[in-house]
Amino acid sequence: MSVLFTFPGQGAQKPGMLHTLPDHPETARTLAEASAALSRDVLALDSEDALRSTVAVQLGLLVAGVATARVLAAHEAAPKMVAGLSIGAWPAAVTAGVLAFSDAVRLVELRGRLMEDAYPSGYGMTAIGGLTRQQLEPLVARVHGPGSEVYLANLNAPRQVVIAGAGAALDAVAALALGQGAQRAERLAVPVPSHCELLDEQARTLACAMDQVALERPRIAWISSSLARALFDGRRIGADLAANMARPVLWADTVRHAWERGARLAVEMPSGSVLTKLTAPAFPDGVAISCEGTRLDSLVAAVRQAGNA
Template sequence: MSVLFTFPGQGAQKPGMLHALPDHPEAARTLAEATTALGRDVLAMDGADALRSTVAVQLSLLVAGVAMARVLAAHGAAPQMVAGLSIGAWPAAVVAGVLDFADAVRLVELRARLMEDAYPSGYGMTAIGGLTRQQLEPLLAQVNGPATPVYLANLNAPRQLVVAGRDAALDAVADLALARGANRAERLAVPVPSHCPLLDAQARTLACAAAQVACRRPHITYISSSAARALFDGDRIVADLAANMARPVLWADTLRHAWERGARVAVEMPSGSVLTRLAQDADFGAGRALCADGNRLDTLVQAARDGQ
């Protein structure tokens, strides 16, 4: 039996999320390292106004994920596996020992700036609930075009999908989906069209920068949510990290792969509980899934220890 740490993606951010980290030396160390790497106070990034920026959101999720994982490890509750959704793949790679935290901070800042600069407005992501991929894809084909690009971006569960694209295209797909029986069509707090070909050029730029940093073989199992399988080569993981902004997220298959490799406890790093709910709905239903938000530190430590 193994413990899986999961790291959420953009949309899970909350105002004050960095200030809500445990009062612990490992959290303080992580905040200090991030501040040094950035050259500015990372604690200034988690305010409600600051979190309107993709840069602040992605950095806050990176820092919060690494900090909480370090706190739990300091209490003897380290994971045997890690997986992250979208930006969450970056703290997962740090916790697995693939990247130095300072390098990850600088690369994530570049990642977010590339995404934000390319699409400062007019684009985003919408969650569609209640339809399968086979039901949704024909609706995307009706709308997708040069002036109204829209793509399937996240396959979070068989009937929990996310699409990315231009605002007008997202609205059109939402209307079609609801008319075909979807029970949800909700814009997410993600102002860029992640995980689709609209970010191909930005992914290539990030890959060039990422190729310049040192990387190592993971010391625990790292599962890519783009490939939905474990990766064991450091260079391959870094290339996967750089490309993931332009590739669909296969989260349901990622959870299934973790289960097949023996994970029975999933602990979601801050902030939010989306991945915990998805784990409870997927093959992880026979295991235990809980999130850092809303649970006491001793509860999280005990759950992780029980799964080891």
């Protein structure tokens, strides 16, 4: 039985998320390294006001994911594979040993700034529940056009799809979806149009920056949520990390791939439990749990037991 660590994407952030990390030397080390790489105190990034910034959100999720994975590893509770949704792919790559944490901090800061500068307002993402991709595609096609850009972005579950684009276009698709039987249409706390071609130019800029850092072969399986398969070459992973802001997320297929590779315990890193809820149905003979709300000793015991099974 294998253990999968999952790392959430933007929208999972919460005020105080860095201040509530485990009181542990590995947490302190991670916070210190991040602050040094940023030349400012990373703990200033998790206030309610700070988290209005895409840059702060993405850095916060990176730091929280790496710190928690390090704490668990220090207790001999490490995964055999990792996967992350959107920005979550970056702490997953650090945990797998693909790139240095300090490099990830600097690149994620650039990633967030590129996205935020390109779309400071008027754009975002909406989650639609209750319709399949096939049912939603024609509704998106009816609305999409010049000045009304909207795209399928995250295929999170068979009947949970996230769309990205201009605010008015998101609202128009949401109204059509609810009229066609969707159970909900909820605007997410993501103020940029992630995972669609609107971010192609920004992804190319980030790829140039990625070329300047060292990338290693992963020590454990790193599963791309853009391709829904494991990658084992450092440069290919780097290219995937740079491009993922402009590519749809195939989360349901990614989790299925992890299950097919033997994962039976999925542990979600902070913050939140969104991925746990999405992953559980794909693990019919396994378990999905989140770090949030679970005692550290319980997490360690669960990972060790699954790893030894």
